[in-house]
Amino acid sequence: MHEFKFKNNLLYCEDVQVRDLVKKYNTPLYVYSYNTFIGHFLKLKAAFQQVNPLICYSVKANSNLAILKALVARGAGLDIVSGGELFRAIRAGCDPAKIVYASVGKTDVEIEEAIRKGIKFFNVESLPELENINRIAGRLRKITNVAIRINPDVAPKTHHYITTGKLTNKFGIDFATARKVLLLGRKLRNVNISGIHIHIGSQITDGAPFLEAIKKVIAFISQLKLKGVNIEYLNIGGGLGIIYQNEKPQTADEFARKVLPVLKDSGLKIIMEPGRFIIGSAAILAVKVLYIKKTPLKNFMIVDAGMNDLIRPALYDAHHEIVPLKTPSSKKTMKVDVVGPICESGDFLAKARNLPVTKEGDFLAVMCTGAYGFSMASNYNSRRRPAEVLIKGDQVKLIRKRESQEDLIRNEIW
Ligand SMILES: *Cc1c(COP(=O)(O)O)cnc(C)c1O
Numbered sequence: 001m002h003e004f005k006f007k008n009n010l011l012y013c014e015d016v017q018v019r020d021l022v023k024k025y026n027t028p029l030y031v032y033s034y035n036t037f038i039g040h041f042l043k044l045k046a047a048f049q050q051v052n053p054l055i056c057y058s059v060k061a062n063s064n065l066a067i068l069k070a071l072v073a074r075g076a077g078l079d080i081v082s083g084g085e086l087f088r089a090i091r092a093g094c095d096p097a098k099i100v101y102a103s104v105g106k107t108d109v110e111i112e113e114a115i116r117k118g119i120k121f122f123n124v125e126s127l128p129e130l131e132n133i134n135r136i137a138g139r140l141r142k143i144t145n146v147a148i149r150i151n152p153d154v155a156p157k158t159h160h161y162i163t164t165g166k167l168t169n170k171f172g173i174d175f176a177t178a179r180k181v182l183l184l185g186r187k188l189r190n191v192n193i194s195g196i197h198i199h200i201g202s203q204i205t206d207g208a209p210f211l212e213a214i215k216k217v218i219a220f221i222s223q224l225k226l227k228g229v230n231i232e233y234l235n236i237g238g239g240l241g242i243i244y245q246n247e248k249p250q251t252a253d254e255f256a257r258k259v260l261p262v263l264k265d266s267g268l269k270i271i272m273e274p275g276r277f278i279i280g281s282a283a284i285l286a287v288k289v290l291y292i293k294k295t296p297l298k299n300f301m302i303v304d305a306g307m308n309d310l311i312r313p314a315l316y317d318a319h320h321e322i323v324p325l326k327t328p329s330s331k332k333t334m335k336v337d338v339v340g341p342i343c344e345s346g347d348f349l350a351k352a353r354n355l356p357v358t359k360e361g362d363f364l365a366v367m368c369t370g371a372y373g374f375s376m377a378s379n380y381n382s383r384r385r386p387a388e389v390l391i392k393g394d395q396v397k398l399i400r401k402r403e404s405q406e407d408l409i410r411n412e413i414w
Helices: 018-025 034-047 065-073 083-091 108-117 127-139 175-185 208-226 252-266 276-282 312-316 405-409
Strands: 004-007 010-013 029-033 054-058 077-080 099-102 121-124 144-149 191-197 233-235 269-272 283-294 299-303 322-324 333-339 348-356 363-366 387-392 395-400
Touching (some): 010 018, 029 034, 029 276, 034 276, 065 387, 065 395, 077 083, 083 099, 108 127, 127 175, 127 191, 175 208, 191 208, 208 233, 322 348
Parallel strands (some): 029 387, 054 269, 144 191, 191 233
Antiparallel strands (some): 004 010, 283 363, 387 395
């Protein structure tokens, strides 16, 4: 479900024609639909109403302050993975009591700052990290809440770069070690271990691996109780998949039907950390066709956005639909590799794609680029990162200016 629709052969974001946006702001341009991402947040909240979860939007999916602020205003908490994201979360007005912090490599400075701010949970990924948090909290004379991130060893069907809950991944702690950590943790005076956290991967379209992981950790929590360890919170992570091409992901309601019964039975307080599910389909990347280059072997459509603007195709072999902003009258198609201007053969947005016949100077929309789009953008090849606009009904708001040439060298000393 998203609010990018064609009217009279022209692509609109909500009530705004995208062609008007590219004329005003140029390309490449990220265009976000407010009602799409708020809609996804509210759908998830409604589906899980019976357990009234704390929904912590995963900042790394898209960390623009305007987006964070809009979600926080609707009651979202935030899931962070660095000190930089903590800074953003606070700037967006998020109550620290709604911030959860995961990462295998939290530094002392990051830990201290998060303790000072009073975040809800550290999601702890190793014993040395737990001891370090305890030491730093002790120095600050505080007791901080922690959840232990479990690696439940389940294998969701998704790209191997985005599975995080198998024992070969660096994330979380296996059950046997976690048991020892939890028992040992009781002796640490400046941490209060009151939660269990899992996050098994991303773009998972089926509820089965979630249910499997949740059942495993709930059984684990019951065993802990017998040993006198009381767990109050279960954080089930993020990872819900969306439609990029022809996936049939579970809806929020289907997901809830699958996992709600066990969650309710457990009596635990529930936290969720969706990123992609909320913001993924809420944006397009508008690009301009620069050249059509014909070679003996194939044809390239060279556009003005590259892997520095959107790295998902290069990094994950991800599929993004690509459509012209104005549907041509002819039904004729051409088979092309859609590529960017960057000096890398991995710099492509689509391979061997049949697109409507397109001319130089035409504009295209790369669909579903809200998650891990701008947040993974870089300045490679000294390219300025794109502008971002947020649409709500017929309102247009520039939420990030296009970078300038001066921005590129701002911190350099010569
Ligand atoms: C990335 C991440 C998420 C969000 O993942 P999505 O697939 O975008 O929902 C949630 N929790 C943790 C710990 C993460 O690292």
